[in-house]
């Protein structure tokens with residue numbers, strides 16, 4: 001069955017996916033998704049879908065994360081129970097992949113213009129956090 005991504009590719013979805021990624025994935029795939037050579041597992045470079053083995057559609061990425069891939073990629077269904085969270089991860093992986101494969105960014109509901117006027121929330125949080 002073909003799985004369709006129900007979560008819009010928006011800045012907040014990518015941000016949520018980034019938080020989940022940082023929590024669960026860098027130990028094998030590296031902080032930037034490129035799976036550095038010195039890491040223990042021979043994990044996939046998530047920024048280079050041309051070299052993936054289990055499919056590059058949103059539904060196939062979703063399945064790789066939920067059910068695992070091959071022998072060494074653990075299934076995340078038991079750790080990440082909320083399906084939307086799995087889709088946020090899919091959206092995050094899209095955001096670090098080749099530009100030609102990225103969906104069009106969907107403006108946030110109600111907040112697109114305000115968001116643009118004050119710049120990315122990420123940068124703002126950063127400057128507030130700086131001493």
Ligand code: HEC
Nearest residue numbers: 024025028041042043044052053054055064069070072073
């Ligand atoms: C224990 C190490 C480990 C962790 C943690 C891990 N992965 Fe993986 N992952 C792998 C390995 C190894 C492969 C390659 C499996 C293969 O090619 O047979 C892989 C493959 C994948 C693939 C499939 C790529 C393809 O070839 O189609 C995706 C997508 C993926 N990982 C995403 C993630 C995400 C997202 C997380 C965090 C939620 C994560 N992985 C956490 C080790 C890991």
